[in-house]
Amino acid sequence: MALLTLEHVTQRFGALAAVNDLSFELEEGEVFGIAGPNGAGKTTVFNLISGFLHGSGRILLDGKRIDGLPPHRVTHLGIARTFQIPQPFQSMTVVQNLRIGEYYGSQGRTADGARRAPWKDLSGLIEFVGLQGKEDRPVSSLKLYDKKLTVLASALATRPRLVMLDEALGGLSAVEAELSLALLQRLNKEWGLTVIMIEHLMSALTRSCDRLLILNNGEALRLGEPRAVVEDPAVIECLVGGKRA
Amino acid sequence: MREFIEVLITGITIGIVYFLVAVGFTLCYGVGRVLNYSYGSFFTWGAYLAWVLAVGYSKLNYVLVFVIVLPIMFFLGVAVDQVLIRPLRKRPEFDFSVILVTLGLAVFLDNLVLVIFGARTKSLPEFLTGSVKLGGFTISWQLIAMFIFALVVAVVLFVFMARTRTGMSMRAVAQDPTGARIVGIPLFRVFAVTFGISTLLCGAGGILLAPRFFMTPTGGWTFLVKALIIVIAGGLGSLRGTLYASFMLGIIEAIVGWKLGLLWVMPFWFLVLFLVLLVKPAGLFGATARKG
Amino acid sequence: MLEVENINAFYGEYQAIHDISLKVAEGQLVSIFGPNGHGKSTLLKTICGLMKPASGVIRFDGHEIQGLPSHKLVEMGIVLISEERHLFPEMTVMENLRLGAYAKPARKKESENLEFVFTMFPKLKTLAKKRALSLSGGEARMLAIGRGLMSNAKFLAVDEPSFGLAPILRVQVFEQIVALRDRGLSILLVEQTTGDIAEMSDYIYLLEDGRIAFSGSTDQALHDDAVRKVFLGIT
């Protein structure tokens, strides 16, 4: 059975359909990329899955419906996410941010009813993302990259099975972006986490995704193996324009 | 029955004056995102300024009173916006700071009145005395004058908002502040003018209602709360909602005051507000009450 | 006419544009291309005074204009046509256009400019009494451009004019933009994708992640590998 299933999901804002009749399935252990032009509805898809928006259609996790649940319930079921612009808790230190995720995120049960064990020790997680030495720094004193890491680590502290990354590389230097990508690979390979990522840096997507979904005007334009997808004339037309490249 | 219709007429007249008061409040929020809690004090100030001119220190004609007081109210509003509100716009907690600062200002202004004029109630004489019999109903001239004046101000306001460049720029800022900047509307100037107009309307309401209620230094609070209830019931920022809610609550006030006494008016208003919000959480014409 | 030198701009601490310099000469149509989220809109907003640059210089007709409030810039003739349109939804088409002529220099020429807008977009004339929120995507785009033209602009910054439009309308809008250039306006245009407008431009910049990845004349730009790299992530 697929881990996550979207069936005919639609979200309207007034007359505009930000997401229109979108369906796809996500297998456990996949890295799934989403790209598309401005306003294609990428972040809306994230908001629908994570419970910040409630549109029409069905969203299932392990075959059980999760659409209609409030955000914190979705988190308790094992879906974590990050945000395009990271806004960690400014009045707390790094480790305190993580503890919020650890405590409030893992008190629920997974979709199959099993209790998920809380983190015994967060230092492993801190080391994993590379924030060691900064645990007790107030978040407000961090650079953007470290803030992104803090948000990511807090999301991971909820013990998710599926993590959704919204523009994880945006605004980072080339080196930082490389580090983030490597981190993402390890999440997938070593931790066995399923990953959905929205990204505008196409090179990152073609390199790290198993499958790539191109959204356009809220609809799925093409879904498949990344290389094949970006060579597709319709996708080129959509992303590059004209009949070029 | 006859009595009832007379009460109804009173209700409609109060309603239109309340509209003047409430519309200024809602305008201030709609355009400048300012919840002005010193609004009641401007109401008081309007009434006291009129008293100074018409009773206390000279015996001016009412027309002259309006001509003198309204511009003063306008500039008072502009000054408050420039000195107190504008510097706060840079702050992340703008809403919160504005509420506190206007609350403080309200207490200051009220007590300034108290210090100058004392705590004893004052009253403005009616503009006109006597009454007229129309088809069997007795209506006082005062009520008719109030109605006509308020109606004129309301119509002028609507025309101003619809036709003039300033009115249009106010609507533009309310509908899309970024759009307004794109076409070159200076936001801060529009905020200031809006605040001035809002204060002017409030002051006008104060003068109109002063003969009906006694004036006290803290009497404005009742009207602030009335404006609040009207505005919440009508939908914050909506002119049309404000209009309907004003008439509805004005009529309720007249009926409740007639049957049960004025003391019961506020409890009933709150009950109505509660019922409205139960059905429509954003008020009659509001769209943005809920958290997005 | 417009010179941008080494500007940097941030959203909070998120650096949206890095050290960008560009030039638009009088009567030129200059286009900037790049995928979404790469700082194009931020660049235009910074030029038009909706955002303040953290550092750098913007010169218009020789005057330094960075940090001036937007209404001053509109009076100088710098006008933004936003991708989000920012129309006044509750107002009629006519009222929207009239507000376009809010700036003092534009008021004198209001009727003249209105005439011009209506010859350019005859459709708007028939829609004059409709409220802006009831317009279709293409109509709203026309209105946004029309409103910009009412400001008596010397320099237009156009943000993704083709966004959300059907292909046929897209071509139409591009043709109108070229027509404006031919009438002597200077235009800085931003698009996500290179399309027909690329060939019509006088000069092209490619933006990647807030930095200029490539710049050159139209012929050079369109035959460069940079396009493939920036847009598709492959070489």
Next chain:
Amino acid sequence: MKRDRTPVAALPGDRPKALRFNRQNGITLGLVVILALLPLALGDSTYTMRLLIVSMIWGGVAVAWDLLLGYAGIFNLGQIGFFALGAYASAMLSQNAGLNPWWGLLAGAAVGAVLAVLLGLPSLRMAGIYIALLTLAFYEVLGPLLTVGQAVGTGGKRGISPIEPYSIGGHTLSSGNQVPWFYLALGLFVLCLVVCYFAINSRFGASFIALHDSEQFAQSLGISRYKVSLLIVAISGTLTGLMGAFYAHYTGVVSPRILGLEVFIYLVVMVLLGGVGKFPGPAIGAFVVIFVSDWLRAFENFRLLIFGALVVALVMLAPRGLMGALDSVQGFVHHRRGRHAAAEAPAAETDGPKP
């Protein structure tokens, strides 16, 4: 007032830190110890004792209110309504139903809690600005309601008076001897401080501070916004109602005048002066306000004029209050002392324009 709150002392995992000595609990402890010893120094200065008792009552309310304003970011302007109804509930139970006043404390707390939740249920789903409107309307309507409520025993405009004082072991407390009153008030004041301190410095506190800091992020980490807000409102309402009940029996009179503007503006100044979101600043603010106001008694009408101006001045010029000023002083000292360690200091942030 998001930007600079005293950093959280403790969170899940480092729980003992809440009990470790820090500035927050240091100042609180110091305040309480000084207060506890004061009666020894003051002897039978009844007048000063009275002022101190009133300060403690309002100090408790101010801290509870700040829990909403400063920490949870809920613009509740009806706090005094909880206080007044707590007072009325206790007074009515003892005067009309003949209940022992001690039960009134419980009743007052319960009324405060229920009222807060009732007001919170509809308004917490709305945007902050609507909460400010609705709660102010509630507060303003309460006066007329209590006045017309004569039929159910509110005593109308005159209110309820006299109200039976507490008695301990058959000995009734009198206004002649303030010392028992003082320690009773101190007990309740400490209760408020302790509850608020642990509300702020606990797992639960972390959750509403997280919501205030970054709502979406907090929700995405598994915090239920609605549940947490309702709980914090209930806690604040309980403490306020409790203080109201005590107030009724201490002063022996309760009337709609408690809902007057004067009391409201005093409370605002207490919180602002002490520092919004700067526990225990508002409690200290209460002492300053009560004593300054007493000192200004001679000025009569000018008193409120001054306090109104003070609110304006504080918001405009010193929005962080006394505790904020203390932060700055401490920051300055740290800066002087630790200049050599500047390399450790976080890099200056670029303060770019907001979108």
